[in-house]
Amino acid sequence: MEISPQMCGSELQAKPKEKATGQERPGRILLVDDDRAAIEPLHIQLQIEGFEVLLTETGQQGLDLARSWHPDVIVLDLCLPDVHGLEICQALMTTSATADIPIIILSGMEGRDLPRRCRAAGGMYYVAKPYDPNVLLLLISQAAADHRLWHDAGSQNSE
Numbered sequence: 001m002e003i004s005p006q007m008c009g010s011e012l013q014a015k016p017k018e019k020a021t022g023q024e025r026p027g028r029i030l031l032v033d034d035d036r037a038a039i040e041p042l043h044i045q046l047q048i049e050g051f052e053v054l055l056t057e058t059g060q061q062g063l064d065l066a067r068s069w070h071p072d073v074i075v076l077d078l079c080l081p082d083v084h085g086l087e088i089c090q091a092l093m094t095t096s097a098t099a100d101i102p103i104i105i106l107s108g109m110e111g112r113d114l115p116r117r118c119r120a121a122g123g124m125y126y127v128a129k130p131y132d133p134n135v136l137l138l139l140i141s142q143a144a145a146d147h148r149l150w151h152d153a154g155s156q157n158s159e
Contacts, residue, residue, distance in 0.1 A: 026050045026051050026052050027050075027051050027052070027072040027073065027141075027144035027145070027147075027148065028051070028052045028053075028054075028069065028070070028071040028072045028073075028144075029046050029051045029052070029053045029054075029071055029072065029073050029074075029075065029140060029144065030053075030054050030056070030062065030065055030066060030069065030071040030073070030074045030075070031043055031046075031053065031054070031055040031056070031075045032056055032057075032058075032059065032061075032062035032074065032075065032076045032077060032080065032085075032088070033055070033057065033075070033076075033077040033080075033106065034057040034058070034077065034079070034080050034081055035077070036055075036057065038129065039055065039075075039077075039106075041133065042075070042133060042136065042137075043055050045133060045137060046137070046140065049137070049141070051140075051144070054069060054071070057080075057081070058080060058081060058082045058083075059080040059081075059082050059083030059084070059085065059087070059088045060082055060083060062074070062076065062080075062088055063083075063088055063091060063092070066092055066098050066101060067095070067097060067098060070097070070098075070101070071101060072101070072102075072143070072144040072147045072148055073101070073102050073103075073104060073140050073143045073144045073147065074092070074101055074102070074103045074104070075103075075104045075106050075136075075140065076088060076089060076103055076104070076105055076106065076123070077105075077106055077107055078105060078107040078109050078118075079107065079108070079109060085105065085107065086117065086118065086121045089103055089105070089118070089121040089122045089123050090121045090122060092122065093121070093122030099122075100147070100150070100151075101147065102124040102143035102144075102146070102147055103122060103123045103124055104123070104124060104125045104126075104127060104136070104139055104140065104143065105118040105123040105125065105126045105127065106127050106129060106131065106136070107126070107127075107128065107129060108128070108129035108130075110128075114126065124143060125139055125143075127139065
């Protein structure tokens with residue numbers, strides 16, 4: 001299957017490439033960042049790796065998509081046009097349907113206590129912009145695998 005981005009409002013949707021096994025769905029990654037030029041290379045690389053990716057530019061859309069689409073990982077910028085990323089992070093962590101989704105904060109903001117504040121708000125990792133794309137891809141892949149493993153184990157225990 002070919003990757004074919006489609007514009008839907010300010011969300012960018014992409015069809016994932018099929019895995020060789022075809023047995024399980026690819027990981028779902030939600031990117032919430034208003035700087036499309038900065039996040040687009042990551043978006044493309046995640047698609048190449050086989051992830052199903054949604055990209056949105058506003059915090060409210062990010063919250064709505066997290067609740068309806070249930071991604072395996074959220075990559076969240078702090079400086080968004082409508083809501084601060086830490087508020088989004090806190091809202092996701094206080095809602096049972098989204099509290100278990102790993103959040104990777106990706107931001108160009110500076111401050112000695114910023115990583116601590118991100119962690120306190122529910123972020124799993126803080127990655128400063130500019131970032132090493134290989135390191136970020138590794139963090140996303142590991143967080144997605146851990147999230148899916150946790151959910152697979154939980155669904156087997158409930159059967």
